[in-house]
Amino acid sequence: MIEVKNVKMTYGKKQNAFVALEDINFTIPDGASVAILGKSGSGKSTLMHAMSGLDRPEQGQVIVDGQDILTLKEKQIDKFRASKIGFIFQSFFVQANETVSDNVSLPLEIADVSWGERKKKIRAALESVDLLDKIGNKAKNLSGGQKQRLAVARAIVNEPQIIFADEPTGNLDSVTGEKVEDMLFGYNKENGVTLIIVTHDPDLAAKCDIQINIKDGRIESIRDTNEVEAVAEVVADDAPTDAESDGEEA
Amino acid sequence: MKYIDTIKRAGRSLKNAKARTLLTSLAIGVGAFTITLSLAAGEGGKSYTDQIVNANTSRTELLVTKKQPVSSQGPQVYDENAVSGAAGAGSATQIAFLSQADLATIAKQDNVKTVTPNYRPSVRYITSEAGKKFVVDSIAAFSSSVTGAYAAGTVDGGLSSSEIIVPEEYSKSLGFNSPQDAIGKTVSIRADKLSSPVTAPESKDFNYTIKAVSSKSGLAFRTQASVQLSADATRDLYTYINQGTRAYGNFLLAAVEINNASQANDVKAALQAKGFEAQTAEDLLGTVNTFINVLLGIVIGFGALAVLTSVFGIINTQYISVLERTQQIGLMKALGMRRRDVGRLFKLEAAWIGFLGGAIGAGLAVIAGTVANPFISKALNIGDISLLSFNPFAVGGVVIGLMLVAVVSGILPARKASKLDPIEALRTE
Numbered sequence: 001m002i003e004v005k006n007v008k009m010t011y012g013k014k015q016n017a018f019v020a021l022e023d024i025n026f027t028i029p030d031g032a033s034v035a036i037l038g039k040s041g042s043g044k045s046t047l048m049h050a051m052s053g054l055d056r057p058e059q060g061q062v063i064v065d066g067q068d069i070l071t072l073k074e075k076q077i078d079k080f081r082a083s084k085i086g087f088i089f090q091s092f093f094v095q096a097n098e099t100v101s102d103n104v105s106l107p108l109e110i111a112d113v114s115w116g117e118r119k120k121k122i123r124a125a126l127e128s129v130d131l132l133d134k135i136g137n138k139a140k141n142l143s144g145g146q147k148q149r150l151a152v153a154r155a156i157v158n159e160p161q162i163i164f165a166d167e168p169t170g171n172l173d174s175v176t177g178e179k180v181e182d183m184l185f186g187y188n189k190e191n192g193v194t195l196i197i198v199t200h201d202p203d204l205a206a207k208c209d210i211q212i213n214i215k216d217g218r219i220e221s222i223r224d225t226n227e228v229e230a231v232a233e234v235v236a237d238d239a240p241t242d243a244e245s246d247g248e249e250a
Numbered sequence: 251m252k253y254i255d256t257i258k259r260a261g262r263s264l265k266n267a268k269a270r271t272l273l274t275s276l277a278i279g280v281g282a283f284t285i286t287l288s289l290a291a292g293e294g295g296k297s298y299t300d301q302i303v304n305a306n307t308s309r310t311e312l313l314v315t316k317k318q319p320v321s322s323q324g325p326q327v328y329d330e331n332a333v334s335g336a337a338g339a340g341s342a343t344q345i346a347f348l349s350q351a352d353l354a355t356i357a358k359q360d361n362v363k364t365v366t367p368n369y370r371p372s373v374r375y376i377t378s379e380a381g382k383k384f385v386v387d388s389i390a391a392f393s394s395s396v397t398g399a400y401a402a403g404t405v406d407g408g409l410s411s412s413e414i415i416v417p418e419e420y421s422k423s424l425g426f427n428s429p430q431d432a433i434g435k436t437v438s439i440r441a442d443k444l445s446s447p448v449t450a451p452e453s454k455d456f457n458y459t460i461k462a463v464s465s466k467s468g469l470a471f472r473t474q475a476s477v478q479l480s481a482d483a484t485r486d487l488y489t490y491i492n493q494g495t496r497a498y499g500n501f502l503l504a505a506v507e508i509n510n511a512s513q514a515n516d517v518k519a520a521l522q523a524k525g526f527e528a529q530t531a532e533d534l535l536g537t538v539n540t541f542i543n544v545l546l547g548i549v550i551g552f553g554a555l556a557v558l559t560s561v562f563g564i565i566n567t568q569y570i571s572v573l574e575r576t577q578q579i580g581l582m583k584a585l586g587m588r589r590r591d592v593g594r595l596f597k598l599e600a601a602w603i604g605f606l607g608g609a610i611g612a613g614l615a616v617i618a619g620t621v622a623n624p625f626i627s628k629a630l631n632i633g634d635i636s637l638l639s640f641n642p643f644a645v646g647g648v649v650i651g652l653m654l655v656a657v658v659s660g661i662l663p664a665r666k667a668s669k670l671d672p673i674e675a676l677r678t679e
Contacts, residue, residue, distance in 0.1 A: 049673050052584075054584060054672055054673050055673055074589070075588060078583075078586045078587070078588045078589075079586060080586070081584065081585065081586035082585060082586025082587070083586070085586070087581075087584055087585065089581075089676065093577055093578075093580075093581045093676065095578060097262075097266040098262060102262070106581075106582065106585060107585050107586075109251055109252065109255040109259075110251055110582070110585050110586050110587045110591070111586070112251065112252060
């Protein structure tokens with residue numbers, strides 16, 4: 001379970017201060033698929049950074065499995081990310097000059113996984129994204145879709161609890177994008193891994209259990225397709241008052 | 251992250267930028283080349299001087315003289331026991347000679363095995379059956395502890411008092427077709443008895459069988475031009491020539507054989523305390539070695555300068571590498587790689603560059619040195635001695651040292667990499 005409480009983040013100082021996130025509260029149950037939906041500059045990526053321990057909000061709590069990760073020291077946050085989190089980025093960030101196998105191996109090396117186990121895990125991860133036949137190829141020889149599948153393999157190889165995907169299909173055509181989406185949702189359902197997708201694409205967001213709409217650094221609405229009633233309550237509480245009163249410039 | 255994984259990743263990153271890696275390491279390679287060659291020359295130079303020592307004297311031999319009167323302003327105070335000038339010819343300065351009593355004192359010294367005065371008999375000429383007569387520059391006493399080079403014959407069994415060793419040049423002049431031809435032939439040396447009255451000069455011929463012909467050597471200064479006789483034969487000659495003169499029994503120099511080379515300095519000190527001057531083999535070559543060391547220092551200095559230059563090359567390359575790989579670093583940090591490990595990755599890359607440069611430079615130096623050695627030996631006329639001698643430990647030391655230098659130069663770029671903010675690094679827009 002991930003609980004986000006009262007998170008506030010500001011960039012810059014004094015007059016130039018820009019509130020990137022404010023008054024962010026929500027809870028994500030284990031195994032859910034969540035879309036953080038918003039336009040560019042809305043603060044959705046910042047929220048992802050805060051939730052994954054990449055960034056530190058100056059206020060609030062991000063509680064993962066009962067542990068507030070914002071109180072952790074840098075070393076412990078690194079360990080937390082290495083052992084519990086997988087990342088997928090819009091621009092893939094696969095290492096073009098390295099082999100497919102070496103790309104997938106990176107999180108395992110960082111997490112100090114032993115040699116024998118590494119080999120097994122790499123094969124399993126590549127198998128599940130259908131790239132096992134490319135194991136010895138250089139990543140630069142892969143197509144865009146294959147690269148993103150490679151990134152998916154890298155994200156799941158160490159069996160994380162949470163996968164963050166930042167616009168995972170943004171650089172892909174709709175057919176290959178769909179394939180990657182299917183892989184992500186399939187993995188989410190089969191393994192009970194929490195999947196958090198940051199996107200501006202409502203169609204992709206609609207496939208998720210929970211949609212969190214972000215606008216100007218605030219939660220505009222939260223929709224839970226499974227428990228519409230429960231979430232509607234939250235929306236009634238928060239959304240109308242905040243959305244109008246603060247006129248922040250993006 | 252495991253060390254071995256970091257090393258592998260570092261190696262792979264360098265492989266992906268082959269040209270740049272190679273060029274950067276070549277800079278360090280120049281330093282490695284220079285330093286390796288200098289060290290080899292130092293090593294070779296030392297073994298060269300060592301061989302000079304062995305060819306001219308032995309480490310168990312000390313050359314002893316009487317302590318000479320200190321020259322001061324004003325006329326020298328006359329010393330009853332000192333002999334004036336060479337062989338007492340009445341010169342302005344007095345030279346203190348070793349008397350028989352002195353020799354006895356030296357012989358009684360601890361650890362002294364034998365004392366052989368430097369007889370240096372001056373003879374009229376040397377001749378063979380062919381009849382031509384030649385002047386003898388010097389006659390030296392044969393010493394088995396001095397390594398000589400021979401064109402023909404052997405002196406392994408020592409030299410008896412009726413045998414002689416002649417230099418190669420003499421054997422030719424004396425009418426022998428080849429050094430081999432001279433072995434076993436008889437030569438005769440004419441000596442004048444100095445004490446005989448001018449009106450009735452007395453001379454005598456001493457006959458010797460040629461045991462060996464000494465060859466010219468780049469190392470031997472003492473024996474090169476000397477006709478060598480056994481110690482006994484030298485003494486006999488000396489006695490015949492000088493007996494009855496004032497100088498008889500007084501020697502400028504004596505060779506003192508000691509039991510063990512390690513005692514050389516102790517014996518030297520003891521002899522100095524008793525009014526003698528003693529020179530060990532090391533003293534003799536100290537100057538040569540100092541000269542070699544100064545030269546080496548200069549060359550190594552140039553090597554160090556090259557290394558210093560390459561340090562900036564490494565810093566520069568690694569900085570650019572960090573900038574180029576911002577995304578990769580960001581990704582690694584996002585995936586939970588620790589600062590320390592990111593820094594280590596870049597330091598290890600620098601270490602790889604250092605290793606490569608060191609290995610290339612040192613390797614080329616070894617190859618170049620091995621190829622050049624015969625030519626150098628020939629040019630300097632030092633026989634089959636290698637002036638460049640490569641010690642594997644020294645070569646390894648150079649490579650390891652340069653790796654350390656590279657790691658130190660990699661510290662700054664590595665710090666930059668480890669401090670990189672992953673969010674900033676992963677921002678693609």
